[in-house]
Amino acid sequence: MSVVITIKNALKKFGDNVIIPDLSLTVKPGEFFTLLGPSGCGKTTLLRMIAGFNSIEGGEFYFDKRLINDLDPAKRNIGMVFQNYAIFPHLSVRKNVEFGLTNRKLAKADIRAQADKFLKLMQIDELADRMPANLSGGQQQRVALARALCIEPDVLLMDEPLSNLDAKLRVEMRSVIKNIQHTVGITTIYVTHDQEEAMAVSDRIAVMNKGVIQHIGSPKNIYQRPANIFVATFIGRSNVVEGELVMRNGVPHMKLHDYEVPMPNVKEEFRTPQRIMISIRPEELSVSRETGKGLRAVIEDSTFLGLNTHYFMRMQSGMQLESIHESTIESIITPGTEVSFTVNAEKINLFTADGSMNILEGVQNDAVPSTKTARSSGVAV
8 A cells, every 4th residue: 555655854863963854745645756966965864764774863754644753663564675676695585574573563475475485576586595605686586576576565765775886787787677656656755966866766856955855856847947046957967157147128138258148038027137046958059160159169078988978168257168069970079169159048948146046937846935944944935
């Protein structure tokens, strides 16, 4: 059975050090919800508070309408998948998967039938009699996931489960995890610092920084319309430059040096001349060998990656920018070549001068603002 996870005003401290000052969020039933952020931002700490492995200094944690703050971890009916798998080396694959059910003292026939179900679901039924030492990293991760799901928990918690795998296997396993989670339909909270991984598996993502949620939304919305400059620079790559917002015949324009483009989607309350920060993702820059329009720059370096070629160029102001283009049969633009570039005005993002708020329409942020921390953390309120 999937549950709603509700957290209200969570507070976590280690001594006098406040890790999570005031955090609230709601995870929908059956949702794949990811906590994403840099190391030390509090995402694993929050996950362990939900699991019952960390104390809760303040706030309320609910599974549906049941308060779990003081509930023993064993009684929360959670499945947990750890970064290091935590598979018992002295038990076979089957015995590992059956472990949680065995502790619940179910009938042997029921235990075997349930374990068979998840061994097949994870496509490791042929490995049932193997010992963990004879398994690959991906196989061990499948065992850990089968063991967590076999007890049919209300909530599945996953802490950096793919970080110990090589790049190719990570891509394979994230597809496995996403498909299994959708098949089972269990409410899942997933912790990672890998932005691409989060984008690939999540229904919604919460981007965290210094214990504060900056933005909650779908991968598409967070990438295309980030709530603030921290989110814009943490999710994917972005060129951030200082510019101006100017008004021309009642229409807002983004101005970067002597280059201007109309921005009709600026929110009404921000339609006044002001300094702004501009976020331009590499794929939103169009580079031309012709120098007749747009801003001028000089190519400093390039990286050919098959499908795409990355160009690194420097403007006359000294600002370095990165641009990504689909590779062509033509020769790569050589270093030292003077070029011009324009931006895709529909896709770039504009922020207040301090970077705390996106001033464009279309930002969808489900984060609950905290009046205690919003100003210092850069959360838009």
